Amino acid sequence: MLLTIETKRTYRIAAGIYFFIAGLTYSSWACRIHDLKAFFGLNNASLGSVLFALPVGLLLSLPVSGWLVTRAGSRKVLIAAGLLFPFFLCMIGLATQLWQLVGILFCFGFLNNVLEIAMNTQAVGIETLYQRSVMASFHGLWSLAGFAGVAAGTLAIGLKWPIWQHFGLIALLCWLLVFSSWKYLLPADEVQESPPLFAKPDGYLLRLGLIAFASLVTEGTMFDWSGVYFQKVVAVPEIFTTVGYIAFMATMAGGRFTADKLVTRLGTRRVLQYSGMTSTTGLLLAVCFPGMYTATLGFLLVGIGVSAVVPLVLALAGKSATLPPGVAIAAVSTVGFLGFLIGPPLIGFIAETTNLRWSFALIALLSFGTTLLAGGVDKATKRH
Template sequence: MLSSTMDLKRTYRIAVCIFFFIAGLTYSSWACRIHDIKTQFGLNNAGLGSVLFALPIGLMISLPVSGWMVTRFGSRRVLIAAGLLFPFMLCMIGLATHIWQLVTVLFLFGFMNNVFEIAMNTQAVGVEALYGRSVMASFHGLWSLAGFTGIAIGTLAVNLGWPVWLHFWLVAPACWLLVFFSRKYLLPEDAPAEAQPLFAKPDRQLLQLGLIAFASLITEGTMFDWSGVYFQKIVQVPESLTTVGYIAFMGTMAGGRFLADRIVTRFGIRQVLQCAGAITTTGLLLAIFFANIYTATLGFLLVGIGVSSIVPLVLALAGKSKTLPPGVAIAAVSTVGFLGFLIGPPLIGFIAEALNLQWSFALIAVFSAGIMLLASKMD
């Protein structure tokens, strides 16, 4: 009987892992062809920025809707539908021939991305409850691993001269096959919950978790968008080495997510979040005050380790809210957190223009230090 229960839990976990992989593969496939889409439409930097803004708008609008949908229809149904529609939107990006079509599809791509994220994190919270210990970070590790896979496939597609539409139409059917074979092994039901309004105000604890997610995601957004520029302008490395910091950050972030659950089980979430904030702050300060390739790379390695576990752990805690259903609580925390991812990169640019990039990174270090303070006040 015990063996049967363990096999069932493992089956649920593998199925949810597959959906995290689908999400990461789909998003990274789009991200690695942005430059080609820019060239295809003849966009300058400002034009590309305007077009790309449709994606976060779709994501933000979907946040309250996603939580309501998961509560109303169940995370399993919503996740299966999103697992089909999210890659389909990827295909539609490849087929867009006019700017208005690209903007429309990117809006829908962002919308479906977040529906997917809320539903699969709700499933992950349910699986974690079955295990009775932390397993959330490992799910997000699969998302990061899928990101590397998507970038590798995209690099191959570029080198082989595949057009964007062909690349996307090869990725999407692979995702649909994964959905088809794993859908029956998802958790059949979420924890019972009362009906909730479309817009739900987070309580103090959820707001606190949202602020921690905000501080972490503003750091992640900065690393994604500005690490190469930092190595080019501040560290002043040769052109061939500008991606070293980004690779260092992504590598330790992915690896840290596979180790985080074991560490949380041993030391507890509050202690891990405090340490994560300290490690992230230390890494940023190291890159700021000792801006050479060795210390800056070490600093970015530490930042990857620090942020790796923060968002997965915060979402896991949100899913255990006593005041809101898991889907709504996760959406509420994601709303606050994603503002950091959205605001961070342009804020860095404004400060860098007024002062310099090191001052911009210093502000991000202040946010990272705030994670330690917020985690210390957790109930």
């Protein structure tokens, strides 16, 4: 059955709302970490141990997420996760004991990934309807929601709202968005009665996972170390320590809204190759010329370079001929997410033995892996 343009657009808007929910919820939590640290009286080491519960939950959910989406369908899982993910944000604000916070953060990380896999599976289905690249624009909404979450968090902190009140209002907004959009989600995707819980990726999916790994190593570095780099290496006044991070986030968001048009014109392989070269150039610029303006320009380039990689890789994974979309996306995400986990500690280890500039230089080399690995994407896609 042929669908009208209006129907396709309705599906696209509904799925995009869940990307916005994911970005808004996660960024709202992230901007109050410092307040939680003060509330529980944690030092840096203790805070790191507590925060580790979130990526553990996320990592353990990766195979389960793909299984759930394939078994029940992305629509049902997306609605449930869209309600539960903000619910656990509320629970973070209500935690009074450290053990409660650790358990809630585990569940928060778990639900975050369930939501991510389900909404990306929906996005792959919608991209199939459009017969052109639209995945990057969905991830652009996630980034846009991240800015909205930080802005709302800054306002809440300025008004001295307690954490539970701030998180409760964000959750209420997210629930309203779910109730207004769930009827318009894409109703059908591939469902299996007995999908595999653990699926070994084939060579094609492994290549995609490694491309995501190379990009997410860079993203993780930017998220966790950009401020430190500007403070320690660029040596800017304290008020400017976030300039690099803001530059990176701005171009990453903007790049995601323009990437789909570039894919239509240039093809996925070229966009991925140019992305790797751009992020590598940006990192090397910041390493070789660590001044205020050159480092900011470098971080702007890094944001452009990483913006499209993960969305395009997940879109390709969802079209795998060997695994259902949810399982394939989860398999690629598993490999890629390891880069997000490994990158920040790797930076710290190398910085401790040498210096921070050498750490960023190594990440630049790893980032170039996106360009090298993308060379075989077209050939692999033709076989699939």
